[in-house]
Amino acid sequence: MDIDELERRYADAAAKAGNKTTEVAPVALDGGMSYDTAIALDVPTFIEAPFQPLGTPIEADVAIVGLPYEGIVQIDHRRKFFRGTAGVPNPDAMRPRHGAYDSPAAIRVGSLAYSLGFSGGEIPEIGVKLTDHLRVVDVGDADVRGGTMEEAWDTAAEAVAEVVRAGAVPITLGGDHTITGMALAGVHAARPDLRIGAIVLDSHFDVADQPKIGASAFWYSAFRSGMLDPTNLCPIGIRGKTLGGWDAVVDALEIPYRTMADIDRDGIVEVARYALRAATADVDALYVSLDVDVIDPAFQPGQKLPDGAGMTAREVMLALRTMVAESPVPLIGFDVAEYSPHYDFRHHGAVTVARSVVEVIGGLALRKAAAPVAATATTEPTA
Numbered sequence: 211m212d213i214d215e216l217e218r219r220y221a222d223a224a225a226k227a228g229n230k231t232t233e234v235a236p237v238a239l240d241g242g243m244s245y246d247t248a249i250a251l252d253v254p255t256f257i258e259a260p261f262q263p264l265g266t267p268i269e270a271d272v273a274i275v276g277l278p279y280e281g282i283v284q285i286d287h288r289r290k291f292f293r294g295t296a297g298v299p300n301p302d303a304m305r306p307r308h309g310a311y312d313s314p315a316a317i318r319v320g321s322l323a324y325s326l327g328f329s330g331g332e333i334p335e336i337g338v339k340l341t342d343h344l345r346v347v348d349v350g351d352a353d354v355r356g357g358t359m360e361e362a363w364d365t366a367a368e369a370v371a372e373v374v375r376a377g378a379v380p381i382t383l384g385g386d387h388t389i390t391g392m393a394l395a396g397v398h399a400a401r402p403d404l405r406i407g408a409i410v411l412d413s414h415f416d417v418a419d420q421p422k423i424g425a426s427a428f429w430y431s432a433f434r435s436g437m438l439d440p441t442n443l444c445p446i447g448i449r450g451k452t453l454g455g456w457d458a459v460v461d462a463l464e465i466p467y468r469t470m471a472d473i474d475r476d477g478i479v480e481v482a483r484y485a486l487r488a489a490t491a492d493v494d495a496l497y498v499s500l501d502v503d504v505i506d507p508a509f510q511p512g513q514k515l516p517d518g519a520g521m522t523a524r525e526v527m528l529a530l531r532t533m534v535a536e537s538p539v540p541l542i543g544f545d546v547a548e549y550s551p552h553y554d555f556r557h558h559g560a561v562t563v564a565r566s567v568v569e570v571i572g573g574l575a576l577r578k579a580a581a582p583v584a585a586t587a588t589t590e591p592t593a
């Protein structure tokens with residue numbers, strides 16, 4: 211193709227798509243980021259969506275909430291302390307890594323790769339442009355870094371409840387996996403009428419009943435609230451050395467699940483569909499949680515509990531896309547937990563986390579494109 215023909219085709223395509231001419235501006239010393247898309251000077255909002263801070267009216271279909279909570283303080287690699295119980299070491303502890311309290315900011319920086327400012331949120335593999343169908347906002351972080359565990363739980367739940375009451379789907383950036391319990395408590399406070407099902411991508415069952423507020427007992431909190439029946443919780447991607455005896459509880463509660471071996475045998479799409487059938491039987495809405503330790507450390511270096519032979523990044527994206535697009539009930543919330551930027555490699559893991567959130571938003575956009583009225587639980591009549 212000669213240069214004249216090349217330029218003619220570019221000009222025709224640009225005219226057809228309405229593309230503007232790109233002008234290279236001088237480098238802005240302040241980073242060029244406008245105040246309404248920045249949480250702090252060096253932290254953008256997620257995908258540079260408009261900033262609507264907690265406590266102000268939220269007008270959105272989807273709202274990003276940061277929960278920079280971590281309940282375990284590492285004193286040395288043989289002993290861990292639960293927040294609020296300093297001085298009482300847990301002698302059984304084997305958790306050499308932390309840093310999830312720094313995750314929301316790191317994930318937001320990683321999300322710049324998918325900025326609405328670059329492309330309007332266009333995702334070529336899905337064939338959808340986010341901003342054509344959805345209004346996405348970032349409400350910032352709930353103040354959960356100080357205080358007791360109980361105070362953090364209540365503050366986080368109220369932040370998520372605020373989003374749900376405004377009619378938006380909350381997407382929560384953890385924090386350790388305790389944040390799933392906090393977010394579900396918020397959903398339940400705002401919509402006590404809803405029975406939910408949940409799918410979690412996780413290497414671990416996390417069905418402990420103690421300590422009451424913790425990164426392994428948050429499902430127990432949801433079971434006790436009555437919003438989630440154990441038979442509607444479907445963990446997928448279970449693997450490795452850390453079953454910890456809780457598989458007996460899983461059997462006793464009849465929790466359906468799929469391991470990495472099931473994914474190897476059946477493929478991730480079939481496993482995602484199995485999880486959808488199990489989680490959404492006789493419920494009003496679906497909640498999805500992603501614990502990044504389900505991902506192979508090769509694809510997610512920012513691991514607190516690294517364990518080889520996990521899901522590929524593409525399996526995670528395909529699972530999320532399948533679940534959100536094919537769920538027979540609306541999505542009532544999504545979260546991502548246990549990412550630690552302290553162990554990441556040049557932000558690659560942060561970008562993978564951001565991408566997983568973009569996949570979920572893309573799935574919501576597809577749902578809304580297909581059914582504009584019944585796209586969220588808050589606009590659907592409930593029994």
Ligand SMILES: [Mn+2]
Nearest residue numbers: 413414501503
């Ligand atoms: Mn886990």
